[in-house]
Amino acid sequence: MKILPPVSIEARRLLPSRFDVLAALLVLGFIALFADASRSLIEPLSSLTRERLSLDPANLPGYAVRTALRMLIALGVSLVFTLTYATWAAKSQRAGTLLVPLLDILQSVPILGFISITVVFFLSLAPGKIFGAELAAVFAIFTSQAWNMAFSFYQSLRTVPEELTEAGRMFGMNAWARFWRIEVPFGMPPLVWNMMMSMSGGWFFVTLSEAISVGHTTIALPGIGSYIAQAIIEKNLHAIFWAIGTMLIVILIYDQLLFRPLVAWADRFRFDNEDSEDQPESWVLNVVRRSTLMDRIAAPFQSFMHRTYRFSAPLRVPALRTAPAISPRTADIVWALFLVLLAAYALWRIYELLAGALGWSDIVAALGLGAITMLRVTLLIALASLIWTPIGVYVGMRPHLAHIIQPVAQFMAAFPANLLFPLAVFVIVRLSLNPDIALSPLMVLGTQWYILFNVIAGAAAMPRELRDVGTNLQVKGWLWWRKIALPAVFPFYVTGAITASGGSWNASIVAEVASWGSQTLRAHGLGAYIADATAAGDFHKIVLGIATMSFFVVVVNRLFWRPLYWYAERRYRLT
């Protein structure tokens, strides 16, 4: 299955529409609102005492469970968000025009920015207690997966075959019943797939959000992430290896117990009637399916749902339908007015926060740093492409090899690369390398795998006949790469590179500033700017940094990746 590109890639218009601008304003306003609130809240909370973590490996299983649970809760929240937000966007054309661009902007906001901004707010909900911090961590994971899950489901809802909906209507299903029995099942396979993909980001951010300092407020939630943070402070290399090992096991268990069963289960909802070539299998799912326990647990829930399907009378006489209370035209005006007011409010919030505190020179400085980070991301993605594309083609053309390498690449993408940073920093400190250069590869450490496994998938998907033609005509060497192999994997490569580049921007906040014990390495860039502002609790700069990074991401997506993506889809996609 194909990974969905970000929203700004899918939309076909190049220039921003009114709604894109409105969405940007609203997101920025929302961030400003939180930042402002946090600014006034920060003082009374600075007294929150930091829980001391023990680096004894015996505590790791307990920490791992806490980390894994946070992940699970966030997944549940993301799912609820997806089912409501995406449905609203798809069903109401009026709402959709705003909600979809909103997703695009939200997707471009660096997730660590969300954490910086909201942590203090969440802490204020339960002052002095760990609960607020837990909420903040869950929210951080939520922001790393919800947007693309929602977008995937939105797209499914928009493409439900008309026949299915009509069949539902003819059997007297109400909208509620159609939603659960037609639309949700139809959207399930891509949703599960996207959920799994966004999990990769999730692990990265769950470990980060467990140990974070905003100004004087420091959080240390028991978990693998805070364990490793403590290990960095204490310069304990052994503890870091223990944490890495534990994380590997946690991801494996998650994969076996949650995602494999989910993917295998979702396969039954695939709409095409063909038997898929390799049907996803899961031993957990087999056990569940063969036991009657699950049936018994599910039965009362099912019968409850069945009753709700019958709520509204299916027989409706068209003539008796009451006219809507307000005409559509009035509703349009009310909606537009509402949006204008909302935009005005957002603008006012942004102005309130930033006016006076920041000058033009700050903006220019942020843009300059953004350009440096962009250069870094570009160079590293290019480098990663040069390395992984040929390897991916080589592997993908050999099925037995691909069967081994493909899961490994997916696993590597899921592994939170930030856990490996201390090892790199340790080496950089020892060899006293230039941080501007030496820290850069950390940005693609976790994201380069998207390029590899997409290219493998592309090469493996190449029809045998096409490869046979090349062999039959004795096309070899550079001619073969130029005319056959590279074009064949190009659309897959682009999707992988888009995901990798988005992930690298996100990772820059952690990668450009790294520490080992009391030593801190700092590279120049927008990521370091945001990280420093967060550490200093300077909300003006945090907001400016986030806004600048979102701006860069959106602009790069629209001006570079989108044209490239559609060009690849049009010209090189094998159908």
Add this chain to the structure above:
Amino acid sequence: MADTILLDVHNVRRSFPKPGGGELLVLDGVELTLKQGEIVGLLGRSGSGKSTFLRLIAGLAQPQGGTLSYLGHPIDGPAGGIAMVFQGFALFPWLSVLENVQLGLEALDIPPSEIRTRALAAIDLIGLDGYESAYPRELSGGMRQRVGFARAMVVHPNILLMDEPFSALDVLTAENLRTDFLELWGEKQLPIKGVILVTHNIEEAVLMCDRVLLFSTNPGRIAGEIKIDIPRPRDRTDPRFENYVDQIYTEMTARQRAQRIDRGTGLGMLMTHVSPNLVSGLIEAVAAQPYNGKADLPDIASDLQMEIDELFPVGEALQTLRLGEVEGGDIKLTHMGKRFADGEMNERKEIFSRALMSQVPLAAHIRRVLDERASHTAPKRRFIDELEDHMTEAAAEETLRTVVSWARFGELFSYDDESETFSLENPT
């Protein structure tokens, strides 16, 4: 000159390793000679290994035994003088028509100007003039296959291999392309000296070939050779043409009977999946006017618009269930077959179920196991394991799938694919 031997294949054997160990033999003792000026057809059902054989000749795969030689040189990789046309066209969507055609020349050491001239000439010859800059997706199926022909011909191969080149096209387009090809071939305008055509369409083989080799299945062997002695251009309504078609049908059904013995008995009986709807459909068609219970295979095939590799398995299923007999190019309903045709749905199911119990040992076996067990359920694995004593894993899956589908129709037992269990209860 006319007797130059282009290709000589002797005693070729090809097998694939099976997942559970051992090997699956797909080609065994295959012999072939291709002389200059000949079109030789390879005719057989799908799965008879004829496409595998073509890949061996093209040097895309290596045999496990035997020799292949091209103009006296052994074939141990793709040879310069052998080009191929593919069933699915196999055009590169990112290259224009001209670029697709040029690709093979670019791999040779030829100056760019000559590449262009030769490519344009090939495009011209095959009737694609004006389409040079078009991309494959802009072309219809017939036009795409013309590009496939031009691309193969532009390298001036001595041998052209064609792997069911017309089977992905609609009837009219396919006929148009065949006629054009034969015309160019007849006028000796094509830069090729011999052709091997793989097909499962009997009429196509009679129309195009000088000789037709009949392939048998499991493993693929050459079971017979028929020389088509009709002057070109050939006419499909010519009685000689019809005779050849009949003759090939008869030979193929005769071999099919002989093969039934190979297919095993008891639990080891291999079964190809055929939908029960096709079985009833064929029974009804044979029972109805104008056949009244006995039909000529070529006639009913063209009536039902079916190819041999679609029709033969259905005939075989009829024979397995003793609802029909296939003999000498005819298909005849048995007494039970006629009753099936006359019956209502419930009666049909009854007949089908009884036929399964008496003629398909595996179905009877599963039913017996289910009857004996207190729970009246049994896991699929149990039967797969038993079947794998007699056949490959893939064949076991296919056989079991067939029995499940037939048993469902006959309401003999039911099967739940999610839990992979057989049971006696029908969902109520």
